[in-house]
Amino acid sequence: MRKRFLAVLLGVAVAATMAPSPPAASAHEGPAVRHTSLGSVRGVDEGGTLSWRGIPYAEPPVGESRWRAPVTHRPWHGVRDAREFGDGCVQEGRFFSPAPSGPHYGLDIRDGLKKPVGAEDCLTLNVFRPSGRQRNLPVIVFVHGGSNMVGYSADPMYDGRALARKAGAVVVTVNYRVGVFGWLDLPGPGTGDPLGDSGNFGTxxxxxxxxxxxxxxxxxxxxxxxxxxxxxxxxxVNVWALMVSPLSKGLMDKAIPLSGGLQFATPAAARTYADRFVAEAGSVDRLRSMPAGDLIRAQVRLGDPPRVIADGTVLPADHHAAIASGRYRDVPVLAGNTFEEGKLFGAVIGAYRPNDYDRFTLQYEFDADRPSGLTVRDLIADGYLPVDGPGGWNEAAGQLTDSVFMGIVEDSMNSLRAAGNDRLFYYQFGWNQQPAPFDTVYGAVHAIDLPFVFRTFDEGIFAFSFSRRNEPGRLRLSGLMIDSIRAFVRTGSPQHAALGTRWGQWPRSVVFDATDTAATARPGAFAG
Structure with a gap:
């Protein structure tokens, strides 16, 4: 029965790929009105870019739909306004969360730390494309990070406008359920729906x-x-999961997973956590009716749930076996890492001197173009000083980089290579030209490559890094990286003339770096 259900479901997914496309906007409606399968949407012409924000793609996962598989949004009548971002999904406030006052980046993010922020009604996406009449543009769908616990598509670091223009692509950014709303394997008899019973709601x-x-x-x-x-x-992690999901057939043609790999939770770990979560509430029924904020507060007390569950339906029980037997999306892959990933996670080992509230405030208010008087000691605890000494910050962060990030990338890429995929590319990112002391405290830190990929330097969590002094080099580096993406989404290879070097197959790499004035792309190799 289960196999028959999956066969029918896969048939529906494939049939969807063959459905006729909605008509484009007519001339009198203007370029910012488009007709989708759900209804018409009006975006905004922003001079060089057309943008549509907050388009609902699924029914709100609220009430009886909480912890259920998403349902395609019902069609609407008339023209829906799509000029504002939708709410981020409900989550525990952290550095990469939306502000308590809405889906935007601001100083008040610090006021939501450890508290519920966002909303349950959140399943929206945003579309950006270059102005003009170009058709058949490559499509890039971006899935935000945040440990699958936090994050939102309206984060200014993910603004798709510059990437759409410079890569000549349609860029889509997506909200999805996170934390216990996105992954929770509830105990009980189940619903009879293998998807809803998988616990993989975010996927x-x-x-x-x-x-x-x-x-x-x-x-x-x-x-x-x-x-x-x-x-x-x-x-x-989610991109890799989609690559091995049997449900993604016909939905993805290339993959760009940055700073992540195949990393699934076991059903046993997911169920153990869910049992504890239910015990905290008293019953499954009570859990289903609790206010979203109370669920987040319970999650804060219990700790993070296991995410991306190897349930055997949405995701294979054994991803290595699935890849080895060819049951995955055999597509070109462009993966990457930063050289100092671990420097974003000093709080995990008590390496940051300020608490999160004070550190966020300090970074938000930092002016990259004015001398600050800040020192490394103001940000790094004494136990990790001197930074270059034995057990110092550089060594400790390097251990975090190796233990958290490098092993899963190596395993994931090697698994594809062993299965015969010969379109595997990899980059390493070394830019560390922040004003002191952030060049030492963070350097080529986890996620610092994203402002270069999206060319979003003016606002966001890393804005303190970008000064007038380092602008020439970083803009040139951003150009090299976006040109690589532009080539990859068209040809399946990131090679282009401006690189000035040959981009070899994994485990070879290209190392992206820049001084204050010049960008470089040089040959390298994975060193996990």
Whole structure:
């Protein structure tokens, strides 16, 4: 019965890829009105870019739909306004969370730390494309990071406008359920729906968003037969998960997973956590009716749930076996890491001197173009000083980089290579030109490559890094990286003339770096 259900479901997914595309906007409606399979949307012409924000792709996962597989949003009548971002999904406030006052970046993010922020009604996506009449553009779907616990598509670091223009692509950024709302394997008899009983609600949200893209790419000038799924950190874990999910057939043609790999939770670990979560509430029924904020507070007390569950339906029980037997999306892959990933996670080992509230404030208010008087000692605890000494910050952060990030990338890429994939590319990112002391405290830290990929230097969590002094080099480096993405989404290879070097297959790499004035791309190799 289960196999028959999956066969029918896969048939529906494939049939969706063959459905006729909605018509493009007529001349009198203007370029910012487009007709999707769900209804018409009005975006905004921003001079060089057309943008549509907050488009719902699934019904709100609230009430009886909490902890259920997503349902395609019902069609709407008239023209829906799509000029504002939708709410981020409900989550525990952390550095990469939305502000308590809404889906934007601001100083008040610090006021939401450890508290519930976002909303349950959150399954929206955003579309950006270059102005003009170009059709059949490559499509890039970006899945945000945040440990699958936090994050939101309205983060200014993920603003898709510059990437859309410079890569000549349709860029889509997606909200999906996170934390206990995204992954929770509830005990009990189940619903009879293998998808809803999988516990992988966040993964299913991403699949539903990809179905929306498949049905509607042409409405925005994109090619549904050329969709690259890109993600960073937990977003990269999700990209890898989508590559091995049997439900993603026909929905992705290339992959760009940055700073992440195949990393699934076991069903046993997921169920153990869910049992504890239910015990905290008293019963499954009570859990289903609790206010979202109370659930987040319970999650804070219990700790993070296991995410991305190897349930055997949405995701294979053994991803290595699935890849070895060819049951995965055999597509070109462009993966990457930063050289100092671990420097973002000093709080885990008590290496940061300020608490999160004070550190966020300090970084938010830092002026990269004015001498600050800050020193490394103001940010790094005495136990990790001197930074270059034995057991110092550089060594400790290097251990975090190796233990958390490098092993899963090596395992994931080697698994694909062993299965015969010969379109595997890898980059390493070394830019560390922040004003002192951040060049030492963070350097080539986890996620610092994203402002270069999106060319989003003006606002966001890393804005303190970007000064007038380092602008020439970083803009040139951003150009090299975006040109690599532009080539990859079109050809399956990131090679282009401006690199000035040959991009070899994994485990060879290209190392991206820059001084204050010049960018470089040199040959390298993975060293896990």
């Amino acid at each position: 299913l949200d991403q699949l539903e968003a990809l179905r929306f893209v498949n049905r509607n790419a042409r409405a925005f000038g994109g090619d549904p037969g050329n969709v690259t799924v890109m993600g960073e950190s937990a977003g990269a």
